Amino acid sequence: MTTPDDESTPRPAGPTGAGEPTTPPPAPEPASPAAPAPAAPAADQGLPTAPPPPTYPPAGSGAPTAPVTVGEPPRTVNIAFWLYVVGAVLSVVSGIITIATIGGTRDAALEQIRNSPNANGQNAQALVDGIITAATIWAIVTLIFWAVVFVLFAYFMRRGANWARIVLTVLTALSLLNVLAGYGVGFLQFAATVVALVLIWLRPSSEYFAAVRASKAPRA
Numbered sequence: 169m170t171t172p173d174d175e176s177t178p179r180p181a182g183p184t185g186a187g188e189p190t191t192p193p194p195a196p197e198p199a200s201p202a203a204p205a206p207a208a209p210a211a212d213q214g215l216p217t218a219p220p221p222p223t224y225p226p227a228g229s230g231a232p233t234a235p236v237t238v239g240e241p242p243r244t245v246n247i248a249f250w251l252y253v254v255g256a257v258l259s260v261v262s263g264i265i266t267i268a269t270i271g272g273t274r275d276a277a278l279e280q281i282r283n284s285p286n287a288n289g290q291n292a293q294a295l296v297d298g299i300i301t302a303a304t305i306w307a308i309v310t311l312i313f314w315a316v317v318f319v320l321f322a323y324f325m326r327r328g329a330n331w332a333r334i335v336l337t338v339l340t341a342l343s344l345l346n347v348l349a350g351y352g353v354g355f356l357q358f359a360a361t362v363v364a365l366v367l368i369w370l371r372p373s374s375e376y377f378a379a380v381r382a383s384k385a386p387r388a
Contacts, residue, residue, distance in 0.1 A: 241326055242372040251364035252322035252336065255343070256315045258357035263311025265351060270300055270307070310346065314339075318361070325368060328380030333368050340365045 241249075317339060324332035340361040346354035367373060 241328070242376050244367040244370050244373045245326055245376055248364040248367040248373070249322050249326045251360045251367070252318045252325075255357045255360040255364070256318040256322075258353055258360065259314035259318070259346070260311055262346060262353040262357060263307050265353060266307040267304060270304055273300070273303075314343065314346070314357070322364075328377055330377045330381060333373075333377060336361075336368065337365060 318336075321332045321335050321339065325336055340358075343358050343361050347358050348354060
């Protein structure tokens with residue numbers, strides 16, 4: 169006959185005992201395998217290494233670019249400059265010859281008008297004097313214009329100003345009006361400026377003007 173256990177009787181712990189079951193501690197998780205270390209670069213075996221790729225500043229970053237250097241003007245530009253100076257000198261000579269010969273022209277024109285049957289002496293003289301005065305003023309203005317303008321724009325052209333080259337092109341075309349002036353001196357002036365015009369539009373001259381324009385362009 170078995171005697172029931174008293175409440176004061178200790179009971180063994182465990183799944184068969186009446187006490188609370190004990191929970192075993194969780195097993196530790198297996199450690200993850202370590203990542204393999206990167207392989208060391210192979211030792212230099214004497215082979216040439218490629219140079220690093222060039223780096224360019226991004227567009228709009230404001231990084232300055234290398235300035236464009238411009239050398240001396242080419243021979244074509246220098247020769248054209250001196251031809252324009254010669255043309256200016258010939259213009260002065262042509263103007264002086266025109267002014268010096270106006271007196272003889274006045275006497276010949278006045279004599280011819282007076283010999284006409286319906287001529288009035290006073291009106292003829294006034295008409296001839298007016299024509300001679302206008303011709304003299306025109307000769308002086310032309311002399312100053314061609315002498316100063318050709319030298320001035322030729323100076324800027326030699327410095328690489330493309331706009332001066334365009335102005336000289338127009339002035340060379342206008343100098344055709346002076347071909348018959350100065351007893352052939354005007355033709356020499358026109359010939360000198362035409363040769364200069366051809367020289368400033370040759371390839372070496374155009375490359376020089378392009379280089380000057382690029383050197384003055386704003387940096388990116």
